[in-house]
Amino acid sequence: MPLLVMKFGGTSVATLDRIRRAAKRVGREVANGYDVIVIVSAMSGKTNELVGWVNETSPFYDAREYDAVVSSGENVTAGLMALTLQEMDIPARSWQGWQVPLKTTSAHGAARIEEIPTENMMGRFEAGMKVAVVAGFQGISPEGRITTLGRGGSDTTAVAFAAAFGAERCDIYTDVDGVYTTDPRITSKARKLDRIAFEEMLELASLGAKVLQTRSVELAMRYQVKLRVLSSFGESDDQAGTLVCAEEDIMESNVVAGVAYSRDEAKMTLISVADRPGIAAAIFGPLAEGGVNVDMIVQNISEEGRTDMTFSCPVDQVKRAERAMTEARSRGEIEFADLVADTEVAKVSVVGIGMRSHAGVAAQMFKSLRDENINIKVITTSEIKISVLIDRKYMELAVQALHDVFGLDKAA
Amino acid sequence: MPLLVMKFGGTSVATLDRIRRAAKRVGREVANGYDVIVIVSAMSGKTNELVGWVNETSPFYDAREYDAVVSSGENVTAGLMALTLQEMDIPARSWQGWQVPLKTTSAHGAARIEEIPTENMMGRFEAGMKVAVVAGFQGISPEGRITTLGRGGSDTTAVAFAAAFGAERCDIYTDVDGVYTTDPRITSKARKLDRIAFEEMLELASLGAKVLQTRSVELAMRYQVKLRVLSSFGESDDQAGTLVCAEEDIMESNVVAGVAYSRDEAKMTLISVADRPGIAAAIFGPLAEGGVNVDMIVQNISEEGRTDMTFSCPVDQVKRAERAMTEARSRGEIEFADLVADTEVAKVSVVGIGMRSHAGVAAQMFKSLRDENINIKVITTSEIKISVLIDRKYMELAVQALHDVFGLDKAA
Numbered sequence A, B: 001m002p003l004l005v006m007k008f009g010g011t012s013v014a015t016l017d018r019i020r021r022a023a024k025r026v027g028r029e030v031a032n033g034y035d036v037i038v039i040v041s042a043m044s045g046k047t048n049e050l051v052g053w054v055n056e057t058s059p060f061y062d063a064r065e066y067d068a069v070v071s072s073g074e075n076v077t078a079g080l081m082a083l084t085l086q087e088m089d090i091p092a093r094s095w096q097g098w099q100v101p102l103k104t105t106s107a108h109g110a111a112r113i114e115e116i117p118t119e120n121m122m123g124r125f126e127a128g129m130k131v132a133v134v135a136g137f138q139g140i141s142p143e144g145r146i147t148t149l150g151r152g153g154s155d156t157t158a159v160a161f162a163a164a165f166g167a168e169r170c171d172i173y174t175d176v177d178g179v180y181t182t183d184p185r186i187t188s189k190a191r192k193l194d195r196i197a198f199e200e201m202l203e204l205a206s207l208g209a210k211v212l213q214t215r216s217v218e219l220a221m222r223y224q225v226k227l228r229v230l231s232s233f234g235e236s237d238d239q240a241g242t243l244v245c246a247e248e249d250i251m252e253s254n255v256v257a258g259v260a261y262s263r264d265e266a267k268m269t270l271i272s273v274a275d276r277p278g279i280a281a282a283i284f285g286p287l288a289e290g291g292v293n294v295d296m297i298v299q300n301i302s303e304e305g306r307t308d309m310t311f312s313c314p315v316d317q318v319k320r321a322e323r324a325m326t327e328a329r330s331r332g333e334i335e336f337a338d339l340v341a342d343t344e345v346a347k348v349s350v351v352g353i354g355m356r357s358h359a360g361v362a363a364q365m366f367k368s369l370r371d372e373n374i375n376i377k378v379i380t381t382s383e384i385k386i387s388v389l390i391d392r393k394y395m396e397l398a399v400q401a402l403h404d405v406f407g408l409d410k411a412a
Helices: A016-031 A046-057 A063-070 A072-087 A119-126 A153-164 A198-206 A214-223 A279-289 A315-330 A361-371 A392-405 B016-031 B046-057 B063-070 B072-087 B119-126 B153-165 B198-206 B214-223 B279-289 B315-330 B361-371 B392-405
Strands: A003-008 A035-040 A092-095 A113-115 A131-135 A138-140 A146-148 A169-174 A195-197 A227-231 A242-245 A258-274 A297-299 A306-314 A338-351 A378-382 A385-391 B003-008 B035-040 B092-095 B113-115 B131-135 B138-140 B146-148 B169-174 B195-197 B227-231 B242-245 B258-274 B297-299 B306-314 B338-351 B378-382 B385-391
Touching: A003 A016, A003 A153, A016 A035, A016 A072, A016 B046, A035 A072, A035 A153, A046 A063, A046 A072, A046 B016, A046 B072, A063 A072, A063 A146, A063 B072, A063 B092, A072 A092, A072 A131, A072 B046, A072 B063, A072 B072, A092 B063, A113 A153, A119 A131, A153 A169, A153 A214, A195 A198, A198 A214, A198 A242, A198 A258, A198 A338, A214 A227, A258 A279, A258 A315, A258 A392, A279 A297, A279 A306, A279 A315, A297 A378, A306 A315, A315 A338, A338 A392, A361 A385, A361 A392, A385 A392, B003 B016, B003 B153, B016 B035, B016 B072, B035 B072, B035 B153, B046 B063, B046 B072, B063 B072, B063 B146, B072 B092, B072 B131, B113 B153, B119 B131, B153 B169, B153 B214, B195 B198, B198 B214, B198 B242, B198 B258, B198 B338, B214 B227, B258 B279, B258 B315, B258 B392, B279 B297, B279 B306, B279 B315, B297 B378, B306 B315, B315 B338, B338 B392, B361 B385, B361 B392, B385 B392
Parallel strands: A003 A035, A003 A169, A035 A131, A092 A131, A169 A227, A195 A242, B003 B035, B003 B169, B035 B131, B092 B131, B169 B227, B195 B242
Antiparallel strands: A138 A146, A227 A242, A258 A306, A258 A338, A297 A306, A338 A385, A378 A385, B138 B146, B227 B242, B258 B306, B258 B338, B297 B306, B338 B385, B378 B385
16 A cells, blocks of 8 residues: 655644644545555644743753653644544544654754664554554654654654654644745745756755755655655645756756745854964864854964954854853954854855756855845855845845746746 | 652643642652652543543544553653753653553453563662652553553552552642542532541542542552542641551541532432343433443332332433433333433532441431421432432532531540
């Protein structure tokens, strides 16, 4: 029997009525002849409530207890989904992570999946069960404690099940109807993509397009799981969403697939750092230990043995970065004249696998920004991405200009 | 190290602040030199919310999924309690039922505890853990599914842990400060008992005094667990509550320990039933199968081979009883002229182990009711209990009169 994985996010199971609507979608796939593994998130808001309680109880909490508490929301929706399917005369049962058992590392709060045994569940399918409902986001550590996979972890649960069971496809039902060329709130010309390559989706996810958890895309890429993002709110049944797939499954594509942005960035510059071997490690080691997620890094040309070192990080980590650098200086590990923070910047990126074979994308991007009189503060590039840091007030303008210049409103 | 079990009910863990107050009580026992097993209920209202969702989703629900859903509230409070204790620098961790594992039968929704292995948890205590926090109400079936023990089941969890670990005492923290001679809402003369015998508590619990789940008292009696009921809201620390204990641990006691009542009873009479061997089975078999909880039974003296059969049941089961009897008649299993229901009755009972050695309690009770002009409709007695069915409108009057006549406002 062919098998599908269907994942429903928090807004798709937020009420009993929405659970019923989700169950109807599952029922249609069962009627189409599929066995289905359904992965559910907690009702929207529930996990935040539980996280809030943990933080209020214990600011520096024991992550094992955090996991025990915050995983409970998914248990509720898994049971309710199974009951809803049973009411529709579809043989179904729920599994909690430890019952599968979905085995993970002991990295509580951000555990990685190690193994999903399939025999037990496959036996149930063979015995006539049509739907296995699995509580997403959770697993069990080698020590027998409950673990969670990090925010958005139910996406990763879904892809991992699809990989383990060789599912035909993994459908992620969410509150958007697919992946867009850019945020539709910034330009009405944003267009839903029919297909996007894993690599592109990875860059977009890590750039803050909150459609899929980054790790779920990595996993799908590694195991070549066909991943589809679609809305659980659309009325029509044959809404196609966006298929995230291997590059070779995309016949034609624009050079640039999408324009992403990250609004709340900060640019920090260490002035007059001694330009010596090991200086980068002396700076970025303490920043990492201090919990600062450094993104872009630029080192200026050295003059007389001194250089300026610029990096970017989320704007709410500026205080931590300042403390980490000040402490490193007082320990004698680094020297610098000043630390200057620009907290009014944003990052804009263009992403596309087509860049690999098309030269001139960077030149076109910089020209387009120059035409809008937008000053570029920092540039970084990867094989399929070009990112720039600009003044935050120009962010929307830049996104719109780049969306136009790369013709993203038109299909390839 | 001596060991205590402390159980906190839903109102005692209803908010983070109340969890902190409960944790402080635990901390004081730790300071007194005890290892402590804490059993927690769900935050008050949570289990009802979950039960409501299940009922709305699936009126004739799969009890296995019901258990998976409704057990989740206790997981939240167990984790939060462990975190709160850790914040107080008390080494603590949480256990969910399946982690202990608290092994139960497969009777989902009303499972019975079969075994509580102690090695794992004892090893933790020996390694320096001071408090084990256990999610109440839940266990695991031989099939590996989550089970629940029925409403109030956390009391039973607590007593079972006390028995398994040979705890010095099992303290049940609740929203009342002990067991009373009768409901203080009915007479202000009601007095808190310092001690009550297991047998008396059992009768009171089954009569509707909702302080403890009946099964927890049975279990405490069987394993001679000293059970204390006390308030988690009192300001003073040395509030003693009520100790539920073996008869021999009670030096002096009143003949009657308490007056209990059950308001919503119905009296049903089958008129002119054939008085033949097996007629009781023919009547009460179908009633039990029909889900009617028959309480008192009285058979009138037979005349000319016909008799009247009277029984009582909760008033909301009258329709079921009528249907069961009508169907049994139509199947030819019983004959009767009429079925008369009196839905305006209540049950009042006096309970006390002293009755075993004191004659005349029944006579004194009947005289007292006669003096108030209260007509007795049905009488049943056990070794330590006398119950009467009376018109509901006289219920409060009867409780007050009996409380007076047996001198319950004064200690023995």
